[in-house]
Amino acid sequence: MHELSLCRSLIKLLQQQAEQQGFSRVCAIWLDVGPIAGVVPEALEFAFSACSPGTLAEGATLHMVPSQATARCRDCGQISNPSSRLDPCPHCGHAAVDLISGDNLTIKELEVE
Template identity: 55%
Template sequence: MHELSLCRALIEQLQQQAELHQFNRVKQLWLEAGPLAAVVPEAMTFAFEAASRGTLAQGARLHVVELPGRARCRACGIESAISQWYQACPKCGQYQLQVLSGEELRIRELEVE
Protein backbone atom coordinates (compact mmCIF):
# COMPACT_ATOMS: atom_id res chain seq x y z
CA MET A 1 0.00 0.00 0.00
CA HIS A 2 1.87 3.06 -1.22
CA GLU A 3 -0.74 5.32 0.37
CA LEU A 4 0.99 4.88 3.73
CA SER A 5 4.30 6.23 2.41
CA LEU A 6 2.40 9.09 0.72
CA CYS A 7 0.73 9.92 4.03
CA ARG A 8 4.02 9.87 5.89
CA ALA A 9 5.43 12.36 3.37
CA LEU A 10 2.25 14.42 3.71
CA ILE A 11 2.69 14.56 7.51
CA GLU A 12 6.27 15.77 7.02
CA GLN A 13 4.98 18.55 4.74
CA LEU A 14 2.40 19.50 7.35
CA GLN A 15 5.14 19.68 10.01
CA GLN A 16 7.19 22.00 7.80
CA GLN A 17 4.18 24.21 7.12
CA ALA A 18 3.32 24.31 10.83
CA GLU A 19 6.79 25.62 11.63
CA LEU A 20 6.65 28.14 8.80
CA HIS A 21 3.11 29.42 9.48
CA GLN A 22 3.04 28.77 13.23
CA PHE A 23 0.09 26.49 13.76
CA ASN A 24 0.05 23.50 16.10
CA ARG A 25 -2.83 21.36 14.91
CA VAL A 26 -4.43 20.31 11.66
CA LYS A 27 -8.20 19.87 11.95
CA GLN A 28 -9.09 19.14 8.33
CA LEU A 29 -7.18 18.61 5.12
CA TRP A 30 -8.41 18.61 1.52
CA LEU A 31 -6.19 16.66 -0.84
CA GLU A 32 -6.69 16.73 -4.62
CA ALA A 33 -5.94 13.49 -6.45
CA GLY A 34 -6.13 12.80 -10.16
CA PRO A 35 -6.94 9.30 -11.47
CA LEU A 36 -3.36 8.81 -12.72
CA ALA A 37 -1.92 9.41 -9.24
CA ALA A 38 -2.98 5.82 -8.41
CA VAL A 39 -4.48 6.77 -5.05
CA VAL A 40 -7.45 4.86 -3.65
CA PRO A 41 -9.37 7.41 -1.54
CA GLU A 42 -10.46 4.86 1.09
CA ALA A 43 -6.91 3.52 1.43
CA MET A 44 -5.56 7.07 1.67
CA THR A 45 -8.01 7.91 4.46
CA PHE A 46 -7.08 4.75 6.38
CA ALA A 47 -3.34 5.35 5.88
CA PHE A 48 -3.66 9.00 6.94
CA GLU A 49 -5.31 7.97 10.19
CA ALA A 50 -2.46 5.54 10.91
CA ALA A 51 0.35 7.90 9.84
CA SER A 52 -1.02 10.87 11.77
CA ARG A 53 -1.08 9.19 15.20
CA GLY A 54 1.03 11.18 17.62
CA THR A 55 1.47 14.09 15.18
CA LEU A 56 -0.08 17.53 14.73
CA ALA A 57 -2.61 15.90 12.38
CA GLN A 58 -3.87 13.26 14.80
CA GLY A 59 -7.67 13.23 14.64
CA ALA A 60 -7.73 15.45 11.54
CA ARG A 61 -10.28 14.69 8.87
CA LEU A 62 -8.89 13.97 5.42
CA HIS A 63 -11.05 14.81 2.39
CA VAL A 64 -9.82 13.33 -0.89
CA VAL A 65 -11.13 15.41 -3.80
CA GLU A 66 -11.01 13.35 -6.97
CA LEU A 67 -10.05 15.36 -10.05
CA PRO A 68 -10.78 14.38 -13.67
CA GLY A 69 -8.10 13.26 -16.07
CA ARG A 70 -7.79 14.76 -19.56
CA ALA A 71 -5.60 13.93 -22.54
CA ARG A 72 -5.09 15.04 -26.13
CA CYS A 73 -4.47 12.54 -28.90
CA ARG A 74 -1.29 13.30 -30.82
CA ALA A 75 -2.65 11.46 -33.86
CA CYS A 76 -6.06 13.10 -34.35
CA GLY A 77 -6.01 16.02 -31.88
CA ILE A 78 -9.18 15.20 -29.97
CA GLU A 79 -9.29 15.93 -26.21
CA SER A 80 -10.93 13.31 -24.02
CA ALA A 81 -11.39 12.15 -20.45
CA ILE A 82 -8.97 9.50 -19.17
CA SER A 83 -9.04 7.39 -16.04
CA GLN A 84 -5.87 5.32 -16.41
CA TRP A 85 -2.53 5.25 -18.16
CA TYR A 86 -2.20 3.86 -21.69
CA GLN A 87 -5.75 4.30 -22.88
CA ALA A 88 -6.61 4.34 -26.56
CA CYS A 89 -8.05 7.46 -28.14
CA PRO A 90 -11.86 7.13 -28.21
CA LYS A 91 -11.97 8.63 -31.73
CA CYS A 92 -9.10 7.03 -33.68
CA GLY A 93 -8.02 4.14 -31.41
CA GLN A 94 -4.34 5.17 -31.33
CA TYR A 95 -2.28 4.96 -28.15
CA GLN A 96 -0.72 8.40 -28.52
CA LEU A 97 -2.41 10.33 -25.73
CA GLN A 98 -0.63 13.29 -24.20
CA VAL A 99 -1.73 13.70 -20.58
CA LEU A 100 -3.06 17.20 -19.84
CA SER A 101 -4.30 16.59 -16.29
CA GLY A 102 -4.92 13.75 -13.87
CA GLU A 103 -1.49 13.20 -12.30
CA GLU A 104 -2.12 15.69 -9.49
CA LEU A 105 -1.67 14.86 -5.83
CA ARG A 106 -1.61 18.09 -3.86
CA ILE A 107 -2.94 19.82 -0.80
CA ARG A 108 -5.84 22.07 -1.72
CA GLU A 109 -6.76 23.44 1.68
CA LEU A 110 -6.00 23.13 5.39
CA GLU A 111 -8.04 23.97 8.46
CA VAL A 112 -5.63 24.54 11.33
CA GLU A 113 -5.42 25.86 14.90
Protein backbone atom coordinates in the same frame (compact mmCIF):
# COMPACT_ATOMS: atom_id res chain seq x y z
CA MET B 1 1.00 -0.09 -0.09
CA HIS B 2 2.51 3.22 -1.19
CA GLU B 3 -0.31 5.12 0.52
CA LEU B 4 1.59 4.72 3.80
CA SER B 5 4.65 6.50 2.41
CA LEU B 6 2.38 9.15 0.86
CA CYS B 7 0.85 9.84 4.28
CA ARG B 8 4.24 10.00 5.96
CA SER B 9 5.33 12.54 3.34
CA LEU B 10 2.09 14.46 3.80
CA ILE B 11 2.58 14.73 7.56
CA LYS B 12 6.21 15.76 7.09
CA LEU B 13 5.07 18.48 4.68
CA LEU B 14 2.40 19.63 7.14
CA GLN B 15 5.00 19.87 9.92
CA GLN B 16 7.28 21.96 7.69
CA GLN B 17 4.39 24.27 6.79
CA ALA B 18 3.37 24.56 10.44
CA GLU B 19 6.86 25.82 11.28
CA GLN B 20 6.79 28.32 8.41
CA GLN B 21 3.18 29.45 8.79
CA GLY B 22 2.88 29.33 12.57
CA PHE B 23 0.01 26.90 13.10
CA SER B 24 0.06 24.10 15.65
CA ARG B 25 -2.77 21.80 14.62
CA VAL B 26 -4.35 20.57 11.42
CA CYS B 27 -8.10 20.05 11.71
CA ALA B 28 -8.96 19.10 8.13
CA ILE B 29 -7.15 18.38 4.88
CA TRP B 30 -8.62 18.46 1.40
CA LEU B 31 -6.65 16.53 -1.20
CA ASP B 32 -7.17 16.81 -4.94
CA VAL B 33 -6.85 13.21 -6.13
CA GLY B 34 -6.54 12.50 -9.83
CA PRO B 35 -8.17 9.31 -11.13
CA ILE B 36 -4.85 8.12 -12.58
CA ALA B 37 -2.81 8.94 -9.45
CA GLY B 38 -2.69 5.28 -8.46
CA VAL B 39 -4.14 6.04 -5.03
CA VAL B 40 -6.74 3.80 -3.40
CA PRO B 41 -8.89 6.18 -1.30
CA GLU B 42 -9.68 3.59 1.39
CA ALA B 43 -6.00 2.68 1.71
CA LEU B 44 -5.05 6.37 1.95
CA GLU B 45 -7.62 6.92 4.72
CA PHE B 46 -6.34 3.87 6.58
CA ALA B 47 -2.72 4.96 6.19
CA PHE B 48 -3.56 8.47 7.38
CA SER B 49 -5.28 7.11 10.48
CA ALA B 50 -2.18 5.00 11.17
CA CYS B 51 0.34 7.83 10.59
CA SER B 52 -1.39 10.82 12.18
CA PRO B 53 -1.55 9.87 15.91
CA GLY B 54 1.00 11.85 17.88
CA THR B 55 1.40 14.44 15.11
CA LEU B 56 -0.13 17.86 14.48
CA ALA B 57 -2.63 16.07 12.19
CA GLU B 58 -3.96 13.74 14.90
CA GLY B 59 -7.75 13.73 14.69
CA ALA B 60 -7.78 15.68 11.41
CA THR B 61 -10.43 14.89 8.85
CA LEU B 62 -9.12 13.80 5.48
CA HIS B 63 -11.28 14.82 2.50
CA MET B 64 -10.47 13.52 -0.96
CA VAL B 65 -11.79 15.63 -3.81
CA PRO B 66 -11.82 13.67 -7.06
CA SER B 67 -10.67 15.43 -10.20
CA GLN B 68 -10.88 14.52 -13.86
CA ALA B 69 -8.05 13.33 -16.07
CA THR B 70 -7.39 15.05 -19.38
CA ALA B 71 -5.24 13.92 -22.28
CA ARG B 72 -4.36 15.16 -25.76
CA CYS B 73 -4.13 12.79 -28.71
CA ARG B 74 -0.76 12.93 -30.48
CA ASP B 75 -2.44 12.17 -33.80
CA CYS B 76 -5.64 14.25 -34.00
CA GLY B 77 -4.97 16.69 -31.14
CA GLN B 78 -8.35 16.16 -29.51
CA ILE B 79 -8.72 16.45 -25.74
CA SER B 80 -10.34 13.56 -23.88
CA ASN B 81 -10.97 12.38 -20.32
CA PRO B 82 -9.30 8.97 -19.97
CA SER B 83 -9.89 6.65 -17.05
CA SER B 84 -6.48 5.02 -17.52
CA ARG B 85 -3.07 5.87 -18.99
CA LEU B 86 -3.70 3.16 -21.59
CA ASP B 87 -7.00 4.52 -22.95
CA PRO B 88 -6.79 5.26 -26.69
CA CYS B 89 -8.15 8.48 -28.14
CA PRO B 90 -11.95 8.16 -28.23
CA HIS B 91 -12.05 10.40 -31.34
CA CYS B 92 -9.63 8.61 -33.68
CA GLY B 93 -8.57 5.47 -31.78
CA HIS B 94 -4.88 6.39 -31.78
CA ALA B 95 -3.06 4.74 -28.87
CA ALA B 96 -0.57 7.55 -28.18
CA VAL B 97 -2.06 10.21 -25.94
CA ASP B 98 -0.24 12.66 -23.69
CA LEU B 99 -1.63 12.96 -20.19
CA ILE B 100 -2.25 16.62 -19.30
CA SER B 101 -3.74 16.09 -15.84
CA GLY B 102 -5.16 13.39 -13.65
CA ASP B 103 -2.13 11.78 -12.06
CA ASN B 104 -1.94 14.33 -9.26
CA LEU B 105 -2.23 14.15 -5.49
CA THR B 106 -2.25 17.73 -4.27
CA ILE B 107 -3.13 19.48 -1.03
CA LYS B 108 -6.03 21.66 -2.06
CA GLU B 109 -6.96 23.21 1.29
CA LEU B 110 -6.11 23.02 4.99
CA GLU B 111 -8.07 23.96 8.07
CA VAL B 112 -5.60 24.75 10.83
CA GLU B 113 -5.39 26.26 14.32
